[in-house]
Structures are given as C-alpha cells and as structure tokens.
Amino acid sequence: MSRRPPAGAEAPVLITDPDALAALCGRLRTETFVTVDTEFMRERTYWPELCVVQLASDDEVAVVDAQAPGMDLAPLGALLADPAVTKVFHAARQDVEIFLLRFGAVPTPIYDTQIAAMVAGFGDQVSYDGLARSLASASIDKAHRFSDWSARPLSPAQIAYAAADVTHLRRIYRALTERLEREGRTRWVEEEMAALADPATYRPDPETQWERLKPRSHNRRFLGMLRAAAAWREREAQRVNIPRQRLVKDETLLEIAATAPESPAELVRARGISEGFARGKSGVSLLAALAEARALPESALPEIPREKGPVASPALVALLKVLLAAQSEAHHVAPRLLASxxxxxxxAAGESDVPALHGWRREVFGDAALALKAGRVALGVDGKKVKVIPAG
Structure with missing residues (x-):
C-alpha cells in the first residue's frame, strides 16, 4: 500500500508493502541518480536496526517503512546495486554500513555530499542543515532527530522530517557537482569516494580492537590477554547483538586482562561482572579466550606500541600547520581533508606514507610541504593572507 499526496503537491509517499516498493524501485532505476537516507535505532543493539529508508528522484519522494509486515527489501537492494544509478548520501558511512549488512554489498556508485562539500571548501564535516541553507535555500526542522523510529505507526511529522533529508539533497548534489566540475575537482571527489566503496571500511577487525583502548603497558603478556579479551568482546557483542560497552565496559576489560582470571570465581571479582555472567555462556567463552592467550608463545604476542617521542621539530610542525591553512584557503578546501x-x-618527521603525499592532496598541499621542508619555498604575508614564495 502507498499513501499518495494530493495532485500537484510534492509530499512524500509512504511505502508499506513490497509491491509498491518494487514499483518505486523500478521507476528509480531509470534515473541517473537517487538521493538516499535511512533512519535506524542502535542504542540497545550492536547491529543497527533499519527502520525507514528515504528515496528521492526529481519527480518523487518516498519514505519506505522497512519494518512494515511482509516488507521485502530485495528491490531496494537491486536499485542500490545498479551501476547506472548514482546513489547520493550525506555523511554516508552509517547508511552504507546498514546496506552492506542487509544486502552484502556496498551501494554503487556512491556519492557523499559531505565529502564533496569539504572538497568544495565548505569546511570540515559540514552539516546537512548547513548545506541545505547554503545551496538549497532551505531550513531543516530537526525536531524529530531523536525519534523512536521503531515505533509504529509513523506520524505525519516523522514522515515529513524523514523525507526532508532526501528532498533538499537533490539540489545540494546538483550544485556541488556543477561547482566541482567547473573548478576541475571531480577527480578529487572520485578519489575520496573510493574509501567509502571499500567494504573493509565498515568491518572492524576483532583482533585489532584492543588498540582502541590505548593501553599504557610494555608487558607483552598483558597485551596478549587484552587482545584476546577485546576480540572476544567484539565477537560476543555481535553474537548477542548488544553494544560492546553494555556487554563489558572498557575499564573492566583492562582489569580482566591485567588479572587474567582462570575460573568463574576469579572472573566475578572484576568490576561489573556478575555471578550469572561469569558462569554463563559468555563468561565461559571469555575464560576460554583468555586460556588460549595464556598459552601463546612469546613470539605470538602483540608488539609493544611505539611511543610517540620528540621525533619532529615542534617549530616545523607549526610551520606546516600555517602552510596547511594557507593552501586550504587558497584552494578552498577543508584543511582536515588535506591533512590531520x-x-x-x-x-615533519620525514615519513612518506601519509595521504597528504598521494593523489590530489599532493598537488594541493604535499608538494608544497616537501618544498618548505627542503627550503625551496618560504612563507610570506601578502596583505592579509599568507602566501608561498620561492626561497632565496
């Protein structure tokens, strides 16, 4: 079933059955691009719970109830996989992760207006609201930003709010693509989209999760226990579908790695670990993971993370920051996109494997940075602006 607006009014259609979705996706597959957004819940789960999908072309705007009884999202998967239709998102990562989990593939081709806006000089991580004001002369009502999107029925206000996230995106996309093409920066954006199209971007490796905790220890045995405990938590959180911090908090995980419990009685001594947890399926599997780590030879333990030392001149780093600001201003590109x-x-320390020395970033900033380090150029002031000038 679909509820259509009165004739002549551009209002969203609510899609609640698979036949209506199949017809919609069939029409959208004749378009050159479609704008896409999602509403989901994740506060209580590890995996995002898809609730609503918003889609728009030049001629129609639709809000798909992904949780409607009998809903089959296969036509949506086919649309997202159609190479002839560009899928336009804003701040795409979480939306793309949802579709990767649901359909087993990243939508292709993909275009992220947040990244494109950074390339076009709109600043670091510009918001959808900001772009809507700047490029679509539209104001976004964020009153339903924290709605419970799993509750049914969806209210008219929720439907209108959800639709707004793809309605104005059409004008934003066109304005950005025209601007970037005019400025010869289309290739820059295409390079940035490559990371979004890589499935590995959305699949955290359980074996590297311990690094997120930034342990301050040179004890490789402790690091081995922490690696095992963190990998166990990631896999167990996925299995039971709860946020990792709800399963076991970071500070508890560090304590468990330090004490290396061998039995439920020892495990329950850790803060936040209950008797039921320690003796249940999760506790048993955690103890088994720790036992495997305990048996590892020294050669199989993690290497001690390299400590940051005074390897680079603070003055040189400061100079590079000034150069970065100058180049981003001159080229109208967000500084964060050029280099962190x-x-x-x-x-400054002489490393060469950094993004700023590859692709379009090298053209805009990397070559100038190397020239500054080599003394071939200097920084000067021209009126109110910093400029790069030949040295000597």
Missing amino acids: SEELEKL
Whole structure:
C-alpha cells in the first residue's frame, strides 16, 4: 500500500508493502541518480536496526517503512546495486554500513555530499542543515532527530522530517557537482569516494580492537590477554547483538586482562561482572579466550606500541600547520581533508606514507610541504593572507 499526496503537491509517499516498493524501485532505476537516507535505532543493539529508508528522484519522494509486515527489501537492494544509478548520501558511512549488512554489498556508485562539500571548501564535516541553507535555500526542522523510529505507526511529522533529508539533497548534489566540475575537482571527489566503496571500511577487525583502548603497558603478556579479551568482546557483542560497552565496559576489560582470571570465581571479582555472567555462556567463552592467550608463545604476542617521542621539530610542525591553512584557503578546501595533525607530525618527521603525499592532496598541499621542508619555498604575508614564495 502507498499513501499518495494530493495532485500537484510534492509530499512524500509512504511505502508499506513490497509491491509498491518494487514499483518505486523500478521507476528509480531509470534515473541517473537517487538521493538516499535511512533512519535506524542502535542504542540497545550492536547491529543497527533499519527502520525507514528515504528515496528521492526529481519527480518523487518516498519514505519506505522497512519494518512494515511482509516488507521485502530485495528491490531496494537491486536499485542500490545498479551501476547506472548514482546513489547520493550525506555523511554516508552509517547508511552504507546498514546496506552492506542487509544486502552484502556496498551501494554503487556512491556519492557523499559531505565529502564533496569539504572538497568544495565548505569546511570540515559540514552539516546537512548547513548545506541545505547554503545551496538549497532551505531550513531543516530537526525536531524529530531523536525519534523512536521503531515505533509504529509513523506520524505525519516523522514522515515529513524523514523525507526532508532526501528532498533538499537533490539540489545540494546538483550544485556541488556543477561547482566541482567547473573548478576541475571531480577527480578529487572520485578519489575520496573510493574509501567509502571499500567494504573493509565498515568491518572492524576483532583482533585489532584492543588498540582502541590505548593501553599504557610494555608487558607483552598483558597485551596478549587484552587482545584476546577485546576480540572476544567484539565477537560476543555481535553474537548477542548488544553494544560492546553494555556487554563489558572498557575499564573492566583492562582489569580482566591485567588479572587474567582462570575460573568463574576469579572472573566475578572484576568490576561489573556478575555471578550469572561469569558462569554463563559468555563468561565461559571469555575464560576460554583468555586460556588460549595464556598459552601463546612469546613470539605470538602483540608488539609493544611505539611511543610517540620528540621525533619532529615542534617549530616545523607549526610551520606546516600555517602552510596547511594557507593552501586550504587558497584552494578552498577543508584543511582536515588535506591533512590531520598526526599526518603533519609524520611529515615533519620525514615519513612518506601519509595521504597528504598521494593523489590530489599532493598537488594541493604535499608538494608544497616537501618544498618548505627542503627550503625551496618560504612563507610570506601578502596583505592579509599568507602566501608561498620561492626561497632565496
């Protein structure tokens, strides 16, 4: 079933049955692009719970109830996989992750207007609201931003709010693509979209999750226990579908790695671990993971993370920051997209495997950074702006 607006009014259609969705996706597959967004819940689960999908073309706007009884999203999967239709998102990562989990593939081709806006000089991580105001002369009502999208029925206000996230995106997309093509930056955006199209971007490796905890220890045996405990937590959180922090908090995980319990009685001594947990399926599997880590030879334990030392001149890092600001201003590109603070430190220290020295970033900033380090150029002031000038 679909509820259509009065003739002549551009209002969203609510799609609640698979036949209506199949017909919609069939029409959208004749378009050159379609704007896409999702509403989901994740507060109580590890995996995002897809609730609503919003789709728009030039001629129609639809809100798909992904949780409607009997809903089959296969036609949506076919649309997202159609190489002839560009899928346009804003801040795409979470939406793409949902579709990867649901359909086993990343939508293709994909276009993220947040990234494109950074390339076009709209600043770091510009919001959809900001772009709607700047490029579509529209104001976004965020009153339903924290709605419970799993509750049914969806209210008219929720439907209108959800639809707004794809309605104005059409004008934003066109304005950005025209601007970037005019400025010769289309290739820059295409390079940035490559990371979004890589499924590995959305699949965290359980074996590297311990690194997120940033342990301050040179004890490789402890690090081995922490790696095992963190990998167990990631897999167990996926299995029982609850957020990792609800399963076992970070501080508890560090304590478990330090004490290396061998029995439920020892495990329950850790803060936040109940008797039921320690003796249940989760506790048993955690103890088994710790036992495997305990048996590892020294050669199989994690290497001690390299400590950051005074490898780069603070003055040189400061100079590179000024150069970064100058180049981003001159080229109208968000500074964060060119290089992070950590990458500037690596550049100053002489490392070459940094994004700023590859692709379009090298053209805009990397070559100038290397020239500054080599003394071939200097920084000067021209009126109110910093400029790069030949040295000597």
